[in-house]
Amino acid sequence: MNLLEQLIKLQEIDTAIMEIEELQGDLPKKVDELTTTMSELEVAITSAEARLTEVEVEIRKMQTLEQERKDKIAKLQDQLYLVKTNREYDALMTEIDFLKEELDKEEMRELELSEEKDQLTEQLETDKSKNEEMSQELGTQKKELENRIAETEEEHSELTQLREKVVKNIDKPNLALYDRVRGAREGFAVVPIVNHACGGCHSRIPSQLEAEIRSGDKMTQCNSCRRILYWEKAEVPS
Numbered sequence: 001m002n003l004l005e006q007l008i009k010l011q012e013i014d015t016a017i018m019e020i021e022e023l024q025g026d027l028p029k030k031v032d033e034l035t036t037t038m039s040e041l042e043v044a045i046t047s048a049e050a051r052l053t054e055v056e057v058e059i060r061k062m063q064t065l066e067q068e069r070k071d072k073i074a075k076l077q078d079q080l081y082l083v084k085t086n087r088e089y090d091a092l093m094t095e096i097d098f099l100k101e102e103l104d105k106e107e108m109r110e111l112e113l114s115e116e117k118d119q120l121t122e123q124l125e126t127d128k129s130k131n132e133e134m135s136q137e138l139g140t141q142k143k144e145l146e147n148r149i150a151e152t153e154e155e156h157s158e159l160t161q162l163r164e165k166v167v168k169n170i171d172k173p174n175l176a177l178y179d180r181v182r183g184a185r186e187g188f189a190v191v192p193i194v195n196h197a198c199g200g201c202h203s204r205i206p207s208q209l210e211a212e213i214r215s216g217d218k219m220t221q222c223n224s225c226r227r228i229l230y231w232e233k234a235e236v237p238s
């Protein structure tokens with residue numbers, strides 16, 4: 001193989017490697033994103049569960065307090081029948097009224113807490129089922145990614161070995177030129193002449209230059225896009 005043929009061969013290998021890598025597509029990214037979203041959701045679930053426990057404790061405290069108030073009020077109301085003076089009666093009534101007001105406040109607080117408890121329970125149910133769904137989705141995506149990597153692993157390593165062999169036959173300046181043009185031109189550094197024009201950028205190739213490329217293996221670059229040109233009819237041994 002002459003230099004041009006070596007470069008064309010190298011480009012075939014590089015294109016095949018690129019296709020294999022593209023086959024994995026956005027799967028690694030999707031797996032990453034899903035993992036991040038799931039850990040955020042898990043943090044939210046843990047914090048909602050902690051708050052729910054607090055709310056339940058506070059509700060029980062409130063209920064104990066309310067029961068104590070009710071017992072106290074009942075006791076004071078019994079005492080009303082035993083008092084002998086108006087002053088004593090008024091004093092008891094004042095205390096009963098105060099306790100009733102306190103009881104109202106506590107019952108209101110218990111109601112608020114119960115509402116919060118309902119909201120938290122509902123939110124937790126939604127989050128947990130979302131988490132469960134995501135966990136299954138993540139499992140599927142991870143498996144798919146592993147399969148795709150496994151499927152192409154052999155081919156990928158064969159191509160990489162082949163590339164090393166081909167690269168050995170190309171001198172450093174030309175390899176550097178190939179890499180540079182390939183990097184700048186979307187993976188295609190070597191292009192055929194098509195209808196007297198560059199197969200990459202379609203710039204017209206002067207007929208004198210075309211004749212030179214057609215006759216020999218001289219390295220010629222397109223004046224416009226700097227891609228390496230070859231005569232399309234050239235047989236490329238594989």
Ligand SMILES: [Zn+2]
Binds near residue numbers: 199200201224
């Ligand atoms: Zn060109």
